[in-house]
Amino acid sequence: MKSNRKVLVTGGAGFIGSHTVDALLERGDEVRVYDNLNPQVHGPDAKIPRYLSSEVEFIKGDVRDRDSLKKAVQGMDVIIHDAAEVGVGQSMYSIDQYISVNVQGTGILWDILVNEKHSIEKVLVASSMSLYGEGRFECEEHGQVKPKPRLEEDLLAKKWEMYCPDCGSVLKPTPTDEEKELDCTSVYAQSKKDQEVYSIMIGKAYQLPTVACRYFNCYGPRQSLNNPYTGAAAIFSSSIKNDKPPLIYEDGQQARDLIHVKDLVRGKLLLLDSPESKFDIFNIGTGQPTSILQLAQALIDLSGKNFSPNIIHKFRNGDIRHCFADVSKIEKLGFKPEFSLKKGLEDLSNWVEKEAAESKVDLAHDQLVEKGLVV
Ligand SMILES: NC(=O)c1ccc[n+]([C@@H]2O[C@H](COP(=O)([O-])OP(=O)(O)OC[C@H]3O[C@@H](n4cnc5c(N)ncnc54)[C@H](O)[C@@H]3O)[C@@H](O)[C@H]2O)c1
Structure with missing residues (x-):
């Protein structure tokens, strides 16, 4: 790939998109952002966020x-397609909206790439760990097994854990x-x-190098x-800032792979630059499991507040028990996360301190209850 590329970032005003924009600008690429400033993310005024660099060309559009x-x-030379409706629980009742933006939106992008003149050399698509459903598991006695859904x-x-289909013992999550x-368990995942x-199918058919990046649970400023x-770290931070204990489903021991946004962006740019990555799929995570309870407690500790997480021992339809990344494929290209969880959460917490936050977690929970999606 040539340097000083012209990069179109869809969803570039959002959390991951805007950090991607900063990293691209820093290394001398020219950036155009295409984003509809979704009011759920950017507030009812749908203004361009303050953090978005004035060096980008911004186009407001759906x-x-x-x-x-x-x-x-x-x-443009390259497209990074990050724009999406992003919410597992919400996707289970805002079905039309999720399918329309995420599937039809991507379809329209490819329709343009296939039928119009352009100079695009590579496409990076934001995918998600949610596609896996449950992660991999092994049984002490039977080795790697395929457990049945809970x-x-x-x-x-x-009984929150996954059990061995052969002997019924509790399984250990593995990368x-x-x-x-x-095994998609939500409309969002599907x-x-x-x-x-x-994206991979059409990219391959037209020999336009395309990579799907399966992001794990990303957290950080913005x-x-x-x-x-959104993600658990932001939801918990918002609750804590509003003096509400973080709301935790099940028993809080469910494991996720939490990756700081700057590490995730490093992974994306590596995939963008690497000529070896084309028509392929890569996990971008840390490879380290962290329990949701551990995350909530660490954020409470950093805030200095004196309460415990609110563990409600209820299950959200569509939720999975454990999933964390095997990162050996992207590691072979040279990827190595730089943020420890401690350093990453300190960074998040310092940013949250300076930000306004309106916690609407009760509203989101009530909506799920009303739809019968909390067991
Ligand atoms: N945050 C995570 O942990 C995570 C994990 C896996 C995958 N992802 C994927 O990463 C991408 C970015 O997620 P994020 O966390 O930064 O979310 P975000 O909500 O902060 O950013 C998404 C951006 O897309 C824009 N957008 C939404 N609908 C649009 C539309 N119809 N047209 C144009 N722009 C639109 C929004 O205004 C927003 O700026 C998404 O594709 C998401 O599915 C995120």
């Missing part, structure tokens, strides 16, 4: 607006690699899977503190 997106693609009767009995079969499958459908 990924489903073909004419406007077509103009945004013109003259049963409602087990969940009602507060999840890109070859694990996919929409990201469609995005990924269409993740919306007013959007109760």
Whole structure:
């Protein structure tokens, strides 16, 4: 790839997109951002966020607006497609919206790339660990096994773990690699899977190098503190700032792979630059499991507040028990996260201190209860 590229970042005003923009500008790329400033993320006034560099060319537009997106693609060398509706729980009732933005929006982008003149050399698509459903597991006696989805009767009995299909013993979560079969448990996950499958398939057919980046749970400054459908670190931070103990489903021992946004962006740019990464899928995570309870407690400790997480021992439909990344594939290209969890959460916490935050987590929870999605 040549340097000083012209990069179009869809969703570039958002959390991950804006950090991507900064990293691109820093190394001398020219950046155009295409974003509709979704009010759920950017507030009712839908203003360009203060943090977005004035060096970018900003186009306000929806990924489903073909004419406007077509103009945004013109003259660019590379596309990083980050724009999406982002919320597992919400996707289970805002179904049309999630399918429309994530699947149709991506379809329109590819329709432009296939049918219009352009100079795009590579496309990076934001995918997600949510495609896996549950991660990989092993049984002490039977080795790697494929557990059955958790049963409602087990969940009602507060048996949260995954069990061996052969002997019924509790399974140990192990790193999840890109070859694990996919098992989408939410509309969001399925929409990201469609995005990924269409992108690789069409990219390959037209020999336009395309990479799907399966982001694990990303956290850091700029993740919306007013959007109760984002990631756990931002939701917990917003609650704590508003003197509410973080709301925790199940028993809090569910494991995730928390990656600081700057590390995630480093991974993305590595995939963008590497000529070896094309028509392929890569996990971007740290490879380290962290429990949700550990995350909540660490954020409470950093805030200096004196309360405990509110563990409600209830299950959210669509949630999984454990999933963390096997990062050996991206490591082979030279990827190494630089933030320890401690350093990363300190960075988040310092930023949260200076920000306003309206916690709407109760509203989001009530909506799920109303729809019968909390067991
Ligand atoms: N945050 C995570 O942990 C995580 C994990 C896995 C995958 N992802 C993926 O990463 C990408 C970025 O997520 P994020 O966490 O930065 O979310 P975000 O909500 O902060 O950013 C998304 C951006 O897309 C914009 N957008 C939404 N709908 C749009 C539309 N119809 N047209 C144009 N722009 C639109 C929003 O205004 C926002 O600026 C998404 O594709 C998401 O699915 C995120």
